[in-house]
Amino acid sequence: MASAPEPLAALPTPAGAAGASRLPTVRGRLADFASMPVHQVLRRLETGPRGLLEEAAQARLEHYGDNVITGTGRPRRAPQVLRALTNPFVMILYVLGAVSAALGAYGATTVISVMVLISCWLQVRQEHRFDRVAATLRAMVVTTATVVRRASAQAPPVARELPVDQLVPGDVVRLGPGDMVPADVRVLRSTDLRVDQAVLTGESVPVVKQAAYGTGAPYREQDGDLGTFDCPVLGFMGSTVSAGTATAVVMATGGSTYFGAMHAQLAPRRAETAFDRGVKGVSRALIGLMLVCAPLVFAVNAGVHGVRLAALWFAISVAVGLTPEMLPVMVSTALARGAKAGLRHKVVIKRLPALHNLGAVGVLCMDKTGTLTHDQLGIECHVDPYGRPDDDVLRWAAINSVGTTQTEEAWPVNDLDEALLAHAEQAGVPTEGWIATEVVPFDAARRSSSVVVRHAHRPGTETLITKGAVEQVLPRCTRLRVAGDDLPMSAAEHRRLRELADRHAADGVRMLAVAIADRRPFRPVPDQDLTLVGFVGFRDQPRDSARAALAALAERGVAVKVLTGDHPLVAARICRDAGIAPGRTVLGEEIAGLDEPVLSELAARTTVFARIDPEQKARVVRALRASGHVVGFLGDGVNDAGALRDADVGITVESAVDIARESADVVLLGDDLHAVAEAVTEGRRTFGNIKKYLEITISSNFGNVLSMLAASILLPFLPMLPMQILVQNLCFDLCLLPLAFDHVDRRALRRPQTFDPRRLTRFVLLLGPANTLADLTAFAILLHVTGGHPGSAAQALFHTGWFFENLLTQAAAVHLLRDRRPPSRRNRAALPVFAGTVAITTVATCLPLSPLAAPLAMRSLPGFCLLSLTFVVALYCVLISAAKALWHRIDSPTRR
Ligand SMILES: Nc1ncnc2c1ncn2[C@@H]1O[C@H](COP(=O)(O)OP(=O)(O)OP(=O)(O)O)[C@@H](O)[C@H]1O
Numbered sequence: 023m024a025s026a027p028e029p030l031a032a033l034p035t036p037a038g039a040a041g042a043s044r045l046p047t048v049r050g051r052l053a054d055f056a057s058m059p060v061h062q063v064l065r066r067l068e069t070g071p072r073g074l075l076e077e078a079a080q081a082r083l084e085h086y087g088d089n090v091i092t093g094t095g096r097p098r099r100a101p102q103v104l105r106a107l108t109n110p111f112v113m114i115l116y117v118l119g120a121v122s123a124a125l126g127a128y129g130a131t132t133v134i135s136v137m138v139l140i141s142c143w144l145q146v147r148q149e150h151r152f153d154r155v156a157a158t159l160r161a162m163v164v165t166t167a168t169v170v171r172r173a174s175a176q177a178p179p180v181a182r183e184l185p186v187d188q189l190v191p192g193d194v195v196r197l198g199p200g201d202m203v204p205a206d207v208r209v210l211r212s213t214d215l216r217v218d219q220a221v222l223t224g225e226s227v228p229v230v231k232q233a234a235y236g237t238g239a240p241y242r243e244q245d246g247d248l249g250t251f252d253c254p255v256l257g258f259m260g261s262t263v264s265a266g267t268a269t270a271v272v273m274a275t276g277g278s279t280y281f282g283a284m285h286a287q288l289a290p291r292r293a294e295t296a297f298d299r300g301v302k303g304v305s306r307a308l309i310g311l312m313l314v315c316a317p318l319v320f321a322v323n324a325g326v327h328g329v330r331l332a333a334l335w336f337a338i339s340v341a342v343g344l345t346p347e348m349l350p351v352m353v354s355t356a357l358a359r360g361a362k363a364g365l366r367h368k369v370v371i372k373r374l375p376a377l378h379n380l381g382a383v384g385v386l387c388m389d390k391t392g393t394l395t396h397d398q399l400g401i402e403c404h405v406d407p408y409g410r411p412d413d414d415v416l417r418w419a420a421i422n423s424v425g426t427t428q429t430e431e432a433w434p435v436n437d438l439d440e441a442l443l444a445h446a447e448q449a450g451v452p453t454e455g456w457i458a459t460e461v462v463p464f465d466a467a468r469r470s471s472s473v474v475v476r477h478a479h480r481p482g483t484e485t486l487i488t489k490g491a492v493e494q495v496l497p498r499c500t501r502l503r504v505a506g507d508d509l510p511m512s513a514a515e516h517r518r519l520r521e522l523a524d525r526h527a528a529d530g531v532r533m534l535a536v537a538i539a540d541r542r543p544f545r546p547v548p549d550q551d552l553t554l555v556g557f558v559g560f561r562d563q564p565r566d567s568a569r570a571a572l573a574a575l576a577e578r579g580v581a582v583k584v585l586t587g588d589h590p591l592v593a594a595r596i597c598r599d600a601g602i603a604p605g606r607t608v609l610g611e612e613i614a615g616l617d618e619p620v621l622s623e624l625a626a627r628t629t630v631f632a633r634i635d636p637e638q639k640a641r642v643v644r645a646l647r648a649s650g651h652v653v654g655f656l657g658d659g660v661n662d663a664g665a666l667r668d669a670d671v672g673i674t675v676e677s678a679v680d681i682a683r684e685s686a687d688v689v690l691l692g693d694d695l696h697a698v699a700e701a702v703t704e705g706r707r708t709f710g711n712i713k714k715y716l717e718i719t720i721s722s723n724f725g726n727v728l729s730m731l732a733a734s735i736l737l738p739f740l741p742m743l744p745m746q747i748l749v750q751n752l753c754f755d756l757c758l759l760p761l762a763f764d765h766v767d768r769r770a771l772r773r774p775q776t777f778d779p780r781r782l783t784r785f786v787l788l789l790g791p792a793n794t795l796a797d798l799t800a801f802a803i804l805l806h807v808t809g810g811h812p813g814s815a816a817q818a819l820f821h822t823g824w825f826f827e828n829l830l831t832q833a834a835a836v837h838l839l840r841d842r843r844p845p846s847r848r849n850r851a852a853l854p855v856f857a858g859t860v861a862i863t864t865v866a867t868c869l870p871l872s873p874l875a876a877p878l879a880m881r882s883l884p885g886f887c888l889l890s891l892t893f894v895v896a897l898y899c900v901l902i903s904a905a906k907a908l909w910h911r912i913d914s915p916t917r918r
Contacts, residue, residue: 089275197269323734488537706771789839
């Protein structure tokens with residue numbers, strides 16, 4: 023049985039709570055590790071190059087805990103309760119409740135307290151569900167690391183994929199392009215390793231890391247963070263491998279890593295999305311409206327009738343009525359529902375607010391390989407420099423792939439190399455016996471890979487084999503091999519070869535040039551002065567679902583742009599096959615020197631960008647965003663990570679590399695690209711319901727405030743008692759919550775949906791007064807019924823009458839404003855919405871007859887009164903329908 027490990031001197035103790043003070047300790051420990059030779063590091067970590075024993079790793083896991091940053095684990099109740107209790111809307115209610123208590127209005131204080139309790143309870147419950155949904159969805163996209171461990175002391179080391187949270191100090195991990203650095207590590211062995219540390223340093227240029235101590239920038243503790251991150255032998259949790267491979271040993275995990283210590287110190291928040299900003303903006307506007315309207319109601323009342331305590335209570339109740347305390351509950355309910363619905367289409371929304379951004383996306387940029395096409399490539403041809411089939415070309419290309427995969431860390435194998443190896447094996451082309459002595463693996467910026475190989479039976483000579491994009495390799499060639507003879511390559515030959523490759527590319531075949539050079543051992547040759555042996559052609563298989571999915575996106579008003587590292591002619595051909603008109607293809611080199619405004623303008627009118635490197639992909643995305651587009655990016659490769667991060671919403675597929683899955687907000691689980699269109703629709707549905715909630719609640723409340731102002735001037739008494747206003751407000755708030763589950767007008771699903779506060783204001787200004795007109799008619803009827811008598815019985819009748827009419831008009835508003843079309847069987851509300859409105863209609867009708875009528879100072883309404891107020895509600899329906907029709911006529915579709 024594994025005994026609990028002694029705390030190792032060099033190992034971090036499990037991260038405690040004192041996060042703020044951990045950074046200096048962590049930095050000191052890193053300095054220690056960085057200054058030791060590798061063998062000493064391994065000894066201090068009580069591990070070896072062959073990895074930990076499984077049993078020891080388990081014991082360490084129990085001791086050090088999961089490799090997760092505190093705060094990213096399971097959602098906890100206490101902070102949720104605290105957040106609910108300190109939400110600004112609830113704080114306003116505290117103040118209003120306290121003022122009511124100070125004025126002796128204990129009934130109002132009780133109702134306000136009930137409102138606070140209900141709102142907090144609903145918010146905690148909903149936030150908990152929201153977090154659970156988010157955690158479940160995140161768990162569906164597990165990030166793994168390649169770890170080397172042994173089953174027993176005698177067993178050979180085995181490399182296997184392990185969920186990142188199971189890593190422990192002392193584990194030996196292998197890193198390749200696209201991998202997250204899963205913990206703080208010391209590099210043991212590396213090949214051309216470059217690491218993107220932007221998450222930690224903000225610097226997007228990848229940093230070279232290497233195993234050899236004493237080369238590159240040495241670690242200097244006095245440099246602080248900068249020195250730490252520049253240290254070539256250290257890799258940090260949170261960074262990603264942008265090129266090359268490495269084997270490294272884990273020094274610290276979870277909260278004991280540098281990232282963990284920074285997280286604890288800075289408590290970083292998720293960057294604010296357009297959605298967050300929109301919700302905040304609307305909340306602020308509502309609070310502003312309340313701060314203006316409540317004092318105004320008081321001032322008008324005081325001006326007309328003199329300063330009275332009742333008027334103050336009344337104004338306070340108006341303020342409570344205008345406080346949108348249920349808005350956070352509504353938003354999280356709608357997002358959680360949307361995320362669950364997305365799952366039905368095999369779409370995992372990793373960050374729930376991304377749902378709104380999905381619905382707002384107007385431009386979707388995507389890479390080609392693995393997105394428009396499958397990532398299983400087929401080999402179309404292998405030809406000599408004159409275009410004649412030649413097995414020798416396939417052999418050299420496959421040996422290059424064998425060499426690339428021979429470095430221990432190079433795993434998983436690049437798709438193109440995988441296709442080459444499979445085809446060579448199938449064609450019986452021999453690749454055995456070759457041993458790689460040097461490897462420069464493929465990276466998207468260089469667009470080529472090189473290996474130096476030696477054959478086991480010919481130890482005296484070594485061969486450099488380079489394969490890669492034609493434009494990249496051809497300029498490095500000075501000769502071409504034809505039927506075993508090496509001929510000099512003239513400029514005319516050069517042109518002819520480019521044309522040969524272009525002809526294949528125009529047919530959708532991606533051509534890779536293969537070139538070689540002999541070299542003597544230990545005599546480095548530069549990767550030039552090569553002999554071209556020929557080309558290998560690959561054909562991307564278009565995804566079956568691509569055409570239909572792109573058509574579905576176009577139907578939804580989403581413009582698609584393709585950003586690929588591939589040849590422009592191949593890109594154009596694949597786009598045409600997928601139903602996209604490519605137009606003029608813009609090359610990466612064309613955008614290299616452009617400044618942002620020019621690039622924005624070019625990007626807006628370009629559909630296909632080709633031969634574009636990872637940084638340029640991200641630049642195009644940023645330029646589109648800068649010109650006001652809401653941009654989505656769909657990609658799966660290491661070359662897509664920057665663009666995924668910089669887009670409003672990053673989308674990837676389940677088979678993507680780690681960094682793409684980590685950077686993305688949305689992950690498609692299935693193979694069907696159509697899911698993107700469904701996810702966009704789900705985003706629009708979610709936002710459509712939130713928008714409906716805002717439109718109905720704000721326009722109704724605004725109408726009510728106008729009515730109250732008018733009543734303050736016209737009536738000798740208050741139009742409704744403060745307590746009644748509070749009860750009515752509570753009923754209306756609860757009735758609106760089910761809108762999160764409502765159906766959405768199909769037309770609204772066809773356009774990107776964005777937050778537009780000015781449009782919301784125009785809507786409220788036009789529709790709100792319809793409510794006021796109905797109220798004024800009700801006032802006239804009630805004055806007629808009561809004979810304008812100021813006695814308490816007449817006032818009770820008036821108050822009950824307005825309570826009844828107001829709740830009924832609000833229930834009607836839900837049905838009339840929830841859809842752009844008039845209510846009918848075809849666009850009827852979802853059942854919960856229907857139930858909500860039935861509930862408030864019942865309350866409006868039955869409350870005056872119930873035992874609660876007396877404490878609320880209500881009385882039953884005479885038949886005539888009920889009938890005429892029902893007539894007013896019918897009149898309201900006509901008015902609001904006319905106002906809605908007018909609104910849809912003047913509201914320009916481009917603004918919707
Ligand atoms: N394993 C490899 N070895 C050598 N050259 C390669 C390899 N993989 C790709 N290339 C070359 O580099 C070019 C760019 O590759 P990159 O991975 O950036 O983009 P892509 O896969 O062509 O397209 P996308 O950007 O749409 O994923 C390819 O078109 C090809 O010419």
